[in-house]
Amino acid sequence: MLTYALKRLLLWIPSVVLVLLAVYALAFYGAGDPIKLIFLREPGGVAFDPVRIEAIREAAGLNRPFIVQFGNYIWNVLHGDFGNSLTSGRSVGRTIAAAAPVSIQLGLLAIVLTAIVAIPLGVIAALRQNTALDYAILGSALFLWAIPAYVAGPILMVLLIIILPGGSVPYGWGGLFDIRVILPLLVLSFHPIALIVRQTRSAVIEVLSEDFVRTAKAKGLPARKIVTRHILRPILTPVLTQLGLIMITLVNGAVFVELVFGLPGLGRLAIQALLNSDYPIILAVTLIASVLVMISNLLIDLAYPLLDPRAAERR
Amino acid sequence: MATAIEPTGASRPAEQAGLWSDAWARLRANRIAMVGLAFIALLILIAIFGPWLTPYDFLTQNLDARNLPPSMSHWLGTDELGRDVASRVIYGTRTAFLVAIVVTAISVVIGSTLGAIAGYFGGRADAVIMWFTDVFMSVPNLLLVIVINTSLKPPLGRWMDAMYLWSGNTLFRNTVLVDFIMVFGTISLVMWPPYARTVRAQILSVRSQPYVLAARSLGLPSRQIILRYLIPNSIGPLVVAVSAGLGGAMVLESAFSFLGVGVQPPTPSWGLMISDGLRTWQQYPHLLAAPAIALAIASVAFSFIGDGLNDALNPKGAK
Numbered sequence: 197m198l199t200y201a202l203k204r205l206l207l208w209i210p211s212v213v214l215v216l217l218a219v220y221a222l223a224f225y226g227a228g229d230p231i232k233l234i235f236l237r238e239p240g241g242v243a244f245d246p247v248r249i250e251a252i253r254e255a256a257g258l259n260r261p262f263i264v265q266f267g268n269y270i271w272n273v274l275h276g277d278f279g280n281s282l283t284s285g286r287s288v289g290r291t292i293a294a295a296a297p298v299s300i301q302l303g304l305l306a307i308v309l310t311a312i313v314a315i316p317l318g319v320i321a322a323l324r325q326n327t328a329l330d331y332a333i334l335g336s337a338l339f340l341w342a343i344p345a346y347v348a349g350p351i352l353m354v355l356l357i358i359i360l361p362g363g364s365v366p367y368g369w370g371g372l373f374d375i376r377v378i379l380p381l382l383v384l385s386f387h388p389i390a391l392i393v394r395q396t397r398s399a400v401i402e403v404l405s406e407d408f409v410r411t412a413k414a415k416g417l418p419a420r421k422i423v424t425r426h427i428l429r430p431i432l433t434p435v436l437t438q439l440g441l442i443m444i445t446l447v448n449g450a451v452f453v454e455l456v457f458g459l460p461g462l463g464r465l466a467i468q469a470l471l472n473s474d475y476p477i478i479l480a481v482t483l484i485a486s487v488l489v490m491i492s493n494l495l496i497d498l499a500y501p502l503l504d505p506r507a508a509e510r511r
Numbered sequence: 512m513a514t515a516i517e518p519t520g521a522s523r524p525a526e527q528a529g530l531w532s533d534a535w536a537r538l539r540a541n542r543i544a545m546v547g548l549a550f551i552a553l554l555i556l557i558a559i560f561g562p563w564l565t566p567y568d569f570l571t572q573n574l575d576a577r578n579l580p581p582s583m584s585h586w587l588g589t590d591e592l593g594r595d596v597a598s599r600v601i602y603g604t605r606t607a608f609l610v611a612i613v614v615t616a617i618s619v620v621i622g623s624t625l626g627a628i629a630g631y632f633g634g635r636a637d638a639v640i641m642w643f644t645d646v647f648m649s650v651p652n653l654l655l656v657i658v659i660n661t662s663l664k665p666p667l668g669r670w671m672d673a674m675y676l677w678s679g680n681t682l683f684r685n686t687v688l689v690d691f692i693m694v695f696g697t698i699s700l701v702m703w704p705p706y707a708r709t710v711r712a713q714i715l716s717v718r719s720q721p722y723v724l725a726a727r728s729l730g731l732p733s734r735q736i737i738l739r740y741l742i743p744n745s746i747g748p749l750v751v752a753v754s755a756g757l758g759g760a761m762v763l764e765s766a767f768s769f770l771g772v773g774v775q776p777p778t779p780s781w782g783l784m785i786s787d788g789l790r791t792w793q794q795y796p797h798l799l800a801a802p803a804i805a806l807a808i809a810s811v812a813f814s815f816i817g818d819g820l821n822d823a824l825n826p827k828g829a830k
Contacts (some may be wrong), residue, residue, distance in 0.1 A: 340810065346769050
């Protein structure tokens with residue numbers, strides 16, 4: 197088990213470095229001269245003084261070769277320093293630290309909601325396979341999957357405003373216990389719920405044809421016990437594999453949901469940075485999101501043998 | 512998924528029917544998939560014959576007729592510049608299908624080539640390619656596209672300008688072309704990994720079949736074994752992936768256009784129209800509703816077809 201964990205970890209580190217390298221190289225060669233980018237933003241059109249530019253370049257180490265600068269960037273990132281924003285001049289680390297809690301809280305809540313709603317629905321659909329109830333659950337899942345967050349968000353908002361008196365608009369962020377969190381949370385959970393309902397349903401259908409389920413039925417175990425004792429456990433592994441995919445849908449969803457509902461999270465930060473070509477922020481948000489997805493993939497890899505001892509032997 | 516498989520005697524084809532006619536018969540028996548297929552066929556017809564369907568140009572502005580509600584002369588009303596919304600939705604259909612088809616073609620070629628190499632040769636090639644695929648899949652695609660767009664679009668624009676000065680060819684002055692190159696490139700870049708995985712998994716299972724062993728022992732070169740035996744026999748799951756991918760590419764195009772990193776105005780795109788409509792949805796909900804419903808129909812229809820194809824091509828998996 198320990199050697200397996202170490203092996204996964206050793207494979208994981210080069211993956212993270214590759215992402216870092218690719219994203220950094222794109223910004224390094226594509227973005228243009230960072231000093232000119234800063235000067236272009238200065239009000240009053242400060243003249244391009246070649247001597248001054250050269251001095252800043254020298255001081256910031258921007259005339260050194262790519263690999264040295266990349267090494268420096270990684271070194272700084274490891275120390276929590278992502279550089280400064282080109283627009284506000286503030287530290288990127290602080291800007292992100294201010295925005296991250298909003299996205300992380302909303303994301304975690306969406307995962308909890310997905311687990312509570314989607315797994316039971318998937319199990320029910322599988323147990324009532326090919327009945328009207330099954331079709332209704334599957335159809336709704338397909339529908340939720342097909343509606344993009346930036347369409348579902350505004351439409352739900354319109355409906356809510358028509359229904360609710362007083363014209364209160366569910367816009368903005370007031371913490372997890374604020375009433376305004378409900379709509380963004382729902383919209384953010386649509387895709388993960390659709391994904392997990394379908395995944396759970398097909399996993400349960402597969403398990404239902406196993407011999408041990410037949411045995412359990414034959415010895416007269418009540419249906420509720422068969423589900424809790426014999427079905428939920430083997431479906432855990434295939435459902436959990438979707439966590440990486442869910443993380444990606446959550447990151448994508450966060451961008452739209454935060455934009456539509458005006459939440460001050462990482463997604464909106466990324467979009468604002470995009471509009472301003474604020475590279476340090478785009479770079480940092482992309483890195484954090486990718487590393488987050490990769491960490492969840494690593495955790496799944498590490499959890500496999502614990503959940504399913506057969507998987508450990510196969511590897 | 513086993514949504515509506517109906518293995519009735521009537522829909523069963525004759526015994527000598529091949530894989531495809533067999534699958535088609537099963538697909539035809541699947542009502543949900545046929546509904547999806549009908550909607551896609553309708554949208555394709557609209558995309559092809561769009562210019563003849565509408566009396567208005569998608570660019571013509573009529574400032575005396577701004578923000579009109581739907582009426583007989585303007586089926587879906589007009590937008591804030593007095594442009595006919597129905598015409599823009601129809602031309603948006605063209606954009607959506609153009610992007611979906613080109614992007615899917617590019618990413619299927621990249622993905623299945625890499626997947627076939629990895630699956631067939633195995634060993635180190637497999638390890639490296641699949642590692643690369645996994646890393647690609649763990650970068651959230653929206654952010655990847657944003658990074659690529661912000662960093663590569665300005666240099667591409669400069670390069671096009673330089674090429675224009677050098678060659679005098681007005682093709683290089685076409686900014687719509689730059690937009691579409693970026694859209695095709697970025698969406699293909701995030702769409703290929705699933706195809707690579709699908710093809711690799713399929714090849715791995717086909718590779719160990721006796722007929723492949725026979726072909727190899729007859730001394731057939733690798734390239735021919737891949738082209739003649741492995742790819743044709745692994746095409747079923749790829750077809751399912753493609754039908755899901757077409758819908759996925761369409762949704763991504765509108766998502767990126769919505770965020771301003773996709774198709775640029777004034778080229779009509781559903782995502783752009785949704786983003787415009789969001790600004791005034793309180794007063795003019797039809798401006799938001801028309802493109803949003805069009806996108807939802809296309810996306811739902813593609814997933815219906817994908818599920819139907821999945822059942823039709825993998826009869827063993829559907830119980």
